Amino acid sequence: MFITFLDVVIGGLIMGGIYALIAVGLSLQYGVGRVLNVSHGEFIMLGAFATWSLYTVFGISPLVSLIICGPGLFLIGFLIHRTLFQYLRGTSESIGAFADSSLLASFGLLFIIQNLALLIWKADIRGLSYLNVPVSILGAIFEANRLIALLFAVGISLAFYIFLTRTRLGKAIRAAAEDPATAQVMGVNIRRVLAICFGLGALMAGFAGPLISMIYEMQPTMGLEYTIIAIIVVVLGGLGSITGSLIGGFILGLIGSVVTNFDPGLSLVAYYVIFILLLLVRPTGLLGKS
Amino acid sequence: MRILEGKKVTKHFGGLAALHYVDFDIKQGEVVGLIGPNGAGKTTLFNLISGSLPTTAGEIRYKGKKITGLKPHQICKMGVARTFQSAQLFAGLTVFENALAASLFGKKRSISVPDAEREAMELLEFVELSPVSTILAKDLPVANQKRLEVARALATKPELLLFDEVMAGLNPTEVAQAMELITKIRNTGITLFLIEHVMRAIMNICDRIIVLHHGEKIAEGTPQEIATSRKVVEVYLGE
């Protein structure tokens, strides 16, 4: 009984950590860059599959892949923003028009990336078996990879939280997220910050991918669901609040773990029920501005 | 008859009090000015009256009926119209369509399309915009955009009209024309509540003036009284 409880909590924290990462990533891209990046999940998928390839072909551990995929996807995200989205920003007639066209462009990216993945890795379900060794803690048995994933998920989330709240660059990013106009007036090079933020969003995806590959199965079509979850977490935490996304991720992860324990097919439904309740009662989310 | 009254009207944004315990009342047929330094809460007050934003506390009544908590379209149909600081025109529609939309939807009772079209044309003539009725609103010069906003507000057949800095961005000739238009409107019996920074206009047109500062009402009276009030002068010079 206690073991099941612990299992659910650990599972919830792992999922929560991953959700927190991907939600923070999406929040950075939307909050600062004003791009609702519906292809976010595809970046996560890329991270997961790249990890799989690195492991099965070169024997590189997923933990090492964190360092490869993270910055790698950061670069790709940065470049995509610098080229595609800044072009759209420059040629859009209004903020609303840019929001629409960037949304649709990211839709295009979704399809391009997913198709590329299907071409490279085919549509099969794949899994990594890494550190599947049982570890005994307090008499209960857990798998090492889950514990390590938990450690890294929570660790990276915390590290990012500290980065955002304690460092100068982090505070500049949060300021730009909450009030881009003022930030620009105060001399922040808004174009670079925007591209960096978009890249940071991809960085988060690049971290989440390997972690996911360690514990869950993956398919090239898995991206959409993660994008939806990231969006729900961002709304839960409050549009525009990055710390809200962090907290919201863990809350949703824990809820998801509890629901999955009862019925695995219902987790997305449960998330959407929460989403609906949010929209009815408090659309601004936990920490969002009223 | 009091056409508009506000009691202890308060609005908080997060921790910031944009308006605090503001009382006011306006009699039918009056022209009342609302002045104050930037950030005093003037547009916020208009937003509360028109229903754009909910009040944090306090009550606003129109012709005796409580309107706090109602949606903007309901308040509009009751007879309150407003213009916006930065013209909120339907940029991609023609001048005529802008007025027509207001004619069709702004009144309590439903109106037929031919009647609405006729009314819209009459209003465009009233504000002297009929020559450009087929031009897209976004292609109008600033002064004409303001006129169109006025026409649109008038098309809803209001008894109370809120003008938010209708003269901002106008040159002296245009200001004089705006003042004429306002007088024309006043003479049709509509009550006017104006936010304005152009002092010359306020002092000349208004029967009474209310002064806001940091979200509070600090003075109220005739233009003469306000012009000579030390409090008001200090507030403006201090900015």
Next chain:
Amino acid sequence: MDSTRVIYKRPFSLGILFLILILLATMPFYVQPYLVILLSSIFMYVIITLSWTIFSGPTRYISLASAAFFGVGVYTSAILGQALPLPVVIVIGGLVSFILALFIGLLTLRLRGMYFIIFTFGISELIRHFLLWWEANFTGTVGRWVVIVDNTTVYYVMLVIFIMALLTAYLIRRSRFGLALRSIGEYEEAATHIGINATVVKTTAFAISAFFMGLAGAIMATRWTYIDPRIAFDPLFSFMPVLMAIFGGTGQLYGPIFGAAIFAYLEEILITKFPYYYMLLFGTILIIVIMFLPHGLVGLVQKWRKGGSRR
């Protein structure tokens, strides 16, 4: 300036329209069966795109829920097709979609536009997951067999739905309801201040557009013989109408129709020739269109026209 052109065009274009309709109505009699099937598919895309444009065109609220509404129609057909006559099933498919849209609309359309887009983005996935779970746990059947209907009937039903949707779109455009929608799309706050009840207007248009998608889904289901939630709710159907409408241009009615027709035809060709690449191609085309042709074909036509008659 343009007014003489418009007056001259009206009886001319009505005549052409009539001819085209007669042509379409008599097609099954002298055309190969393969073309009838192809045309039904094209109608499907045209109807979905046209319906999408009824709401998303004037209001500029990008709906990503088309897959949900189409899928609801498909699934309704799968559930009821054995038990009820075809016309009833089709209408019920439309009505269920209508009600779903009312629900979504009243929930999200009173909030800022972003919430609407976000919510509609995941809704088809949600319904799919929910149905999978429901079918697995309560009804025991995942996947249903559909009553087969002959291709000519499918074609004529699609033609009728197309005409209904076109008529509705046209009438709305010219009505005060259409003016309200466009006002909302131009500047929603101002629209509410001139007396427009934005939430009700938006939700109504949204539900009307969902209705036609549901109708189309219910009849198209009969072409697929086997339906399960994954087949019924294909996210592609949320993406396609947006792409087709943008490609065609949303300013005029003919834009989405031609955009969808061209794209549907392209898709048929591409899917058979490059089954593994068509997502890639569509994604690339979408990005190119957004970057270089933001107003679609309609924009091109209007530019070409303006070039002809000096402003």
